[in-house]
Amino acid sequence: MLKDANDLCVVLVGTRNPLNLGAAARAMSNFGFLRLRVVNPYALAFRQARSAVGAAPLLAGAQEYPSLAEAVADCTLVVGTTAIGHRELHHPLRRLEYGARLIRKELGHGQVALVFGTEKTGLSNQDLCHCHWLININTRQRLSMNLGQAVAVCLYELVRAPRTVKASAQDPAVRATAKEVELISQALLQALYLSGYVNPIAVSTTEERLRRLVRRMQVSSSDASLWLGMLRQILWKLQTTNSGT
Amino acid sequence: MLKDANDLCVVLVGTRNPLNLGAAARAMSNFGFLRLRVVNPYALAFRQARSAVGAAPLLAGAQEYPSLAEAVADCTLVVGTTAIGHRELHHPLRRLEYGARLIRKELGHGQVALVFGTEKTGLSNQDLCHCHWLININTRQRLSMNLGQAVAVCLYELVRAPRTVKASAQDPAVRATAKEVELISQALLQALYLSGYVNPIAVSTTEERLRRLVRRMQVSSSDASLWLGMLRQILWKLQTTNSGT
Numbered sequence: 001m002l003k004d005a006n007d008l009c010v011v012l013v014g015t016r017n018p019l020n021l022g023a024a025a026r027a028m029s030n031f032g033f034l035r036l037r038v039v040n041p042y043a044l045a046f047r048q049a050r051s052a053v054g055a056a057p058l059l060a061g062a063q064e065y066p067s068l069a070e071a072v073a074d075c076t077l078v079v080g081t082t083a084i085g086h087r088e089l090h091h092p093l094r095r096l097e098y099g100a101r102l103i104r105k106e107l108g109h110g111q112v113a114l115v116f117g118t119e120k121t122g123l124s125n126q127d128l129c130h131c132h133w134l135i136n137i138n139t140r141q142r143l144s145m146n147l148g149q150a151v152a153v154c155l156y157e158l159v160r161a162p163r164t165v166k167a168s169a170q171d172p173a174v175r176a177t178a179k180e181v182e183l184i185s186q187a188l189l190q191a192l193y194l195s196g197y198v199n200p201i202a203v204s205t206t207e208e209r210l211r212r213l214v215r216r217m218q219v220s221s222s223d224a225s226l227w228l229g230m231l232r233q234i235l236w237k238l239q240t241t242n243s244g245t
Numbered sequence: 246m247l248k249d250a251n252d253l254c255v256v257l258v259g260t261r262n263p264l265n266l267g268a269a270a271r272a273m274s275n276f277g278f279l280r281l282r283v284v285n286p287y288a289l290a291f292r293q294a295r296s297a298v299g300a301a302p303l304l305a306g307a308q309e310y311p312s313l314a315e316a317v318a319d320c321t322l323v324v325g326t327t328a329i330g331h332r333e334l335h336h337p338l339r340r341l342e343y344g345a346r347l348i349r350k351e352l353g354h355g356q357v358a359l360v361f362g363t364e365k366t367g368l369s370n371q372d373l374c375h376c377h378w379l380i381n382i383n384t385r386q387r388l389s390m391n392l393g394q395a396v397a398v399c400l401y402e403l404v405r406a407p408r409t410v411k412a413s414a415q416d417p418a419v420r421a422t423a424k425e426v427e428l429i430s431q432a433l434l435q436a437l438y439l440s441g442y443v444n445p446i447a448v449s450t451t452e453e454r455l456r457r458l459v460r461r462m463q464v465s466s467s468d469a470s471l472w473l474g475m476l477r478q479i480l481w482k483l484q485t486t487n488s489g490t
């Protein structure tokens with residue numbers, strides 16, 4: 001999680017839907033941003049959201065303000081969010097990928113407010129006056145996002161690993177040795193021989209193709225012993241039934 | 246938006262809440278992924294979501310499947326999503342930032358399925374058997390995300406910073422589809438059953454382990470038919486000798 005996450009507060013202005021309040025709080029909790037401020041939420045929505053499961057502690061600690069000005073009074077950087085489209089904007093508009101980088105730089109030095117408008121109309125022109133600049137999530141045809149999802153995506157971008165992290169420690173399975181691969185090839189070849197798959201005239205060609213095939217599996221060492229165990233059991237069955245007839 | 250977005254389908258398994266279905270569809274629409282597949286959704290939820298505003302056209306075109314196997318049958322890469330934590334995972338687990346890069350590489354070459362489990366419990370172990378690997382969104386204390394938000398964040402990462410680097414021409418082998426891989430698994434399982442390898446008490450565990458094993462082969466389409474041919478020959482031999490005794 002982000003080191004200076006406590007320097008960021010999410011500000012929701014005039015939210016109507018309790019589910020959206022809950023969803024925003026859950027995303028905050030998910031990404032480690034625990035300071036929520038609400039401006040003029042619909043009273044009922046706020047009460048309902050507070051009693052919702054999951055995001056409860058975060059919502060219980062949310063601070064309520066009568067105006068955006070008061071909600072961001074102690075902040076050194078105020079960033080609004082917008083789906084743009086219809087309105088003429090007088091603010092610098094930055095793509096989330098870039099804007100998040102600027103926000104991260106500010107954290108640790110001052111308080112940052114990330115402001116989301118109402119579900120229907122977003123931030124009003126009056127709200128925009130309190131913002132230093134705006135962030136925009138690049139969507140298809142500039143269609144606006146669901147509020148809870150927009151909060152989730154913005155916060156995800158803030159905590160996102162700047163340089164893509166390589167796979168987890170679970171990933172690098174130890175490759176099977178050439179000897180292990182060879183044992184698989186031999187067992188498989190023998191099973192195919194007993195099953196009549198191998199044409200005696202073309203044995204050597206089949207053998208070569210089969211070795212390449214098995215090699216292409218790029219099997220791990222632990223998988224190699226699994227394969228070998230299975231093939232030996234099949235072999236055993238083929239041999240006992242063959243000798244019985 | 247992503248050039249090969251049509252090669253990706255989002256697969257929702259057992260979704261219960263119509264609001265989540267609607268939210269997932271809206272995020273898809275926002276980020277330009279228009280192919281939705283649903284596996285066993287709660288009938289009522291699906292009906293309600295379909296009549297919801299906003300995501301309607303996308304949901305109307307959603308395809309319904311009785312099982313995950315059928316939903317991903319035509320896919321060459323199946324990626325599950327997980328909040329991990331409780332379960333012991335047998336799959337490579339990749340952070341979203343890195344996993345999304347791998348998915349982007351596959352798009353344009355084959356169909357990719359991005360699979361999300363139920364709200365409560367995520368993907369079952371049986372579902373996981375059909376996945377090549379798993380993606381995880383790095384959250385605080387590994388708390389699981391809301392379904393609609395998880396879909397939004399994953400798709401955002403896929404379209405984020407559009408450096409659509411095409412995969413190199415070095416990787417020309419066409420991947421086997423999930424259906425081809427499934428046929429191999431079934432043939433192998435049957436052979437093992439006839440050979441007495443499979444303990445009747447532990448059939449389902451063995452089946453799961455075996456599916457994962459076969460999936461790890463990352464077999465190409467042409468190799469898949471080779472394997473299938475060999476296994477069927479072995480099977481035929483095992484069956485004829487079994488019935489002969």
